[in-house]
Amino acid sequence: MLNPRGSLLKPGTWSVELAAIAQGVLKGRPREIGRAISAVEGDGGSPRLLQALFGRTGRARVLGITGPPGAGKSTLVQRLAQLYRKRGKTVGIVAVDPSSPFTGGAILGDRIRMTEIYTDPGVFIRSMATRGNLGGLARATADAVDVLDAAGYDVVIIETVGVGQDEVDIVKAAETIAVVLAPGFGDDIQAIKAGILEIGDVFVVNKADREGSDRAAAQLAMMLDLSPGAEAGGRGYPEPLRWRPPIVKTVAPSAGGVEELARALDAHGAALAASGEGERRRRKRARARLLALLEERFRGRVQTSEASGGGLEEAADRVCSRSEDPYAAADRLFSAVVGT
Amino acid sequence: MLNPRGSLLKPGTWSVELAAIAQGVLKGRPREIGRAISAVEGDGGSPRLLQALFGRTGRARVLGITGPPGAGKSTLVQRLAQLYRKRGKTVGIVAVDPSSPFTGGAILGDRIRMTEIYTDPGVFIRSMATRGNLGGLARATADAVDVLDAAGYDVVIIETVGVGQDEVDIVKAAETIAVVLAPGFGDDIQAIKAGILEIGDVFVVNKADREGSDRAAAQLAMMLDLSPGAEAGGRGYPEPLRWRPPIVKTVAPSAGGVEELARALDAHGAALAASGEGERRRRKRARARLLALLEERFRGRVQTSEASGGGLEEAADRVCSRSEDPYAAADRLFSAVVGT
Numbered sequence: 001m002l003n004p005r006g007s008l009l010k011p012g013t014w015s016v017e018l019a020a021i022a023q024g025v026l027k028g029r030p031r032e033i034g035r036a037i038s039a040v041e042g043d044g045g046s047p048r049l050l051q052a053l054f055g056r057t058g059r060a061r062v063l064g065i066t067g068p069p070g071a072g073k074s075t076l077v078q079r080l081a082q083l084y085r086k087r088g089k090t091v092g093i094v095a096v097d098p099s100s101p102f103t104g105g106a107i108l109g110d111r112i113r114m115t116e117i118y119t120d121p122g123v124f125i126r127s128m129a130t131r132g133n134l135g136g137l138a139r140a141t142a143d144a145v146d147v148l149d150a151a152g153y154d155v156v157i158i159e160t161v162g163v164g165q166d167e168v169d170i171v172k173a174a175e176t177i178a179v180v181l182a183p184g185f186g187d188d189i190q191a192i193k194a195g196i197l198e199i200g201d202v203f204v205v206n207k208a209d210r211e212g213s214d215r216a217a218a219q220l221a222m223m224l225d226l227s228p229g230a231e232a233g234g235r236g237y238p239e240p241l242r243w244r245p246p247i248v249k250t251v252a253p254s255a256g257g258v259e260e261l262a263r264a265l266d267a268h269g270a271a272l273a274a275s276g277e278g279e280r281r282r283r284k285r286a287r288a289r290l291l292a293l294l295e296e297r298f299r300g301r302v303q304t305s306e307a308s309g310g311g312l313e314e315a316a317d318r319v320c321s322r323s324e325d326p327y328a329a330a331d332r333l334f335s336a337v338v339g340t
Numbered sequence: 341m342l343n344p345r346g347s348l349l350k351p352g353t354w355s356v357e358l359a360a361i362a363q364g365v366l367k368g369r370p371r372e373i374g375r376a377i378s379a380v381e382g383d384g385g386s387p388r389l390l391q392a393l394f395g396r397t398g399r400a401r402v403l404g405i406t407g408p409p410g411a412g413k414s415t416l417v418q419r420l421a422q423l424y425r426k427r428g429k430t431v432g433i434v435a436v437d438p439s440s441p442f443t444g445g446a447i448l449g450d451r452i453r454m455t456e457i458y459t460d461p462g463v464f465i466r467s468m469a470t471r472g473n474l475g476g477l478a479r480a481t482a483d484a485v486d487v488l489d490a491a492g493y494d495v496v497i498i499e500t501v502g503v504g505q506d507e508v509d510i511v512k513a514a515e516t517i518a519v520v521l522a523p524g525f526g527d528d529i530q531a532i533k534a535g536i537l538e539i540g541d542v543f544v545v546n547k548a549d550r551e552g553s554d555r556a557a558a559q560l561a562m563m564l565d566l567s568p569g570a571e572a573g574g575r576g577y578p579e580p581l582r583w584r585p586p587i588v589k590t591v592a593p594s595a596g597g598v599e600e601l602a603r604a605l606d607a608h609g610a611a612l613a614a615s616g617e618g619e620r621r622r623r624k625r626a627r628a629r630l631l632a633l634l635e636e637r638f639r640g641r642v643q644t645s646e647a648s649g650g651g652l653e654e655a656a657d658r659v660c661s662r663s664e665d666p667y668a669a670a671d672r673l674f675s676a677v678v679g680t
Binding site: 045047050051054055057058166279282283286287289290291293294295297298299301302303312313315316317319320322325326327328329330331333334337338339 | 385387390391394395397398506619622623626627629630631633634635637638639641642643652653655656657659660662665666667668669670671673674677678679
């Protein structure tokens with residue numbers, strides 16, 4: 001009953017097959033983990049599957065790695081995974097490319113770039129791409145993290161490519177977020193404005209063997225000092241954490257600086273746990289996830305329900321012909337779907 | 341009654357002042373146009389103001405210019421505006437930076453970069469930045485276009501910086517979209533994957549005096565040929581249009597190629613009008629705009645209403661403590677807000 005992409009029946013349905021997949025995930029079987037992620041990737045996800053797994057989540061350490069294209073994130077993630085493996089930990093990786101469904105290149109690309117760890121049974125790598133539904137991608141990423149968490153991976157890494165709000169929304173499912181830049185980013189300041197300075201718990205200047213890496217680190221330090229909340233001792237964090245994002249220099253191909261990066265990530269995790277900020281963030285993530293699920297349901301209701309769906313099309317016609325303005329039409333439709 | 345940002349009272353309220361602003365906009369007065377855009381920029385926008393203006397919209401030719409940072413879009417937009425001015429047309433420009441509210445740099449930046457046209461009374465330039473609410477930014481951009489349209493500008497140009505879904509959502513308010521790249525983009529293919537190939541009606545290789553511009557144009561032509569729908573004769577467009585996005589080479593500082601770009605934009609507009617595709621797109625935009633307004637209202641309802649708001653916080657607590665899974669909690673809340 002699997003289609004070629006491996007997604008399952010209809011969302012919300014339960015089946016012997018889905019039960020078998022859930023069992024396989026809980027036993028850590030890669031094949032079932034892959035199928036489970038395919039199931040959560042589909043429109044609306046696979047609520048029943050997630051419900052079956054949810055009680056076993058919350059044990060993994062979830063890290064996010066983001067930054068502009070070309071910063072060398074994939075290689076860095078590979079080195080980081082290898083380091084955790086040496087420490088005896090298993091690692092799940094979700095590589096998310098919120099850009100176009102145009103090439104499907106991300107899926108192949110990340111696997112090629114991570115060849116060294118791709119055959120390690122203690123590492124699970126999965127790429128996810130947009131396929132047209134961005135809200136759904138952040139939701140699917142959080143669900144995939146739950147799958148890997150329930151499957152028992154000690155560390156789950158979310159890698160996103162890009163610097164926009166989409167990537168920020170996706171990587172926010174992580175507890176600790178590292179923002180990876182490469183020397184020269186300062187030449188194009190716009191590329192690093194996109195909210196990523198606010199979300200970084202740790203900053204990485206990768207390709208630190210290249211010219212300009214000291215300058216890049218200095219520039220970054222300056223930008224962090226100037227960022228809103230810097231003087232408040234934690235860029236928006238409440239007082240207890242008192243975390244100043246460190247800047248780590250790495251050379252991913254040779255794994256230079258990767259130990260230091262892992263230490264910085266660990267230190268942030270420890271600070272979160274000690275301060276109570278970890279709990280506060282966990283609750284914030286739960287709230288955001290709920291809100292996103294509610295919005296997904298609302299969109300479905302507006303577009304499919306007999307009354308409102310027809311209403312939407314008719315209203316679009318009216319707005320298009322300028323016989324009703326969009327605000328009046330939205331008010332009318334909203335009342336019809338939700339009540340006043 | 342204006343706050344320092346110029347936003348007005350509460351959304352939805354009407355006042356003598358708002359009426360005066362609407363009157364001023366309809367008379368094409370820059371001061372009131374600026375105030376009107378400030379009003380629509382606020383949370384929830386200014387429905388009453390838009391309602392007062394909506395009947396006078398639909399006359400402007402709306403163009404979108406997007407592309408990665410550093411492609412030279414602002415200079416190109418300036419040259420394009422100057423060309424339209426020579427043709428006797430007035431031009432409204434909305435420069436949208438959906439990246440961080442971090443620096444506020446966009447506002448000053450665009451004005452500086454567009455100094456040559458900034459003092460021309462036949463040109464109105466307005467920058468808009470995120471201020472934390474991205475869904476709201478696409479909505480505000482569409483509203484700002486309506487304001488400029490109602491104010492009588494012949495051509496309205498939406499300029500966005502970036503290559504993500506956010507920029508795509510914003511620039512989609514335009515009838516004809518030009519995607520601007522610079523030589524060398526092919527070195528970092530990820531930067532141009534982000535949905536922008538699908539939305540371009542016209543492609544521009546700017547900085548065409550630089551080495552590699554021929555190669556860039558050739559690469560781009562190849563990517564367009566490979567893109568889904570290319571063989572269907574219109575990359576997702578229905579048959580009647582049969583538009584193959586042209587690739588135009590420009591050198592913005594010297595205005596080289598800008599005439600050709602304007603001709604390509606005009607040709608696309610003519611093709612839209614002749615084929616009926618223009619009407620189909622207009623309806624699609626109206627529908628998307630309605631849906632976005634409905635979602636904005638829903639978010640407001642969930643977060644503020646006594647019953648559901650309290651429910652959201654309590655549910656977030658339950659999910660956070662893993663006493664309820666997010667899907668079950670979302671179902672429960674959705675029923676409470678919308679009914680089953």
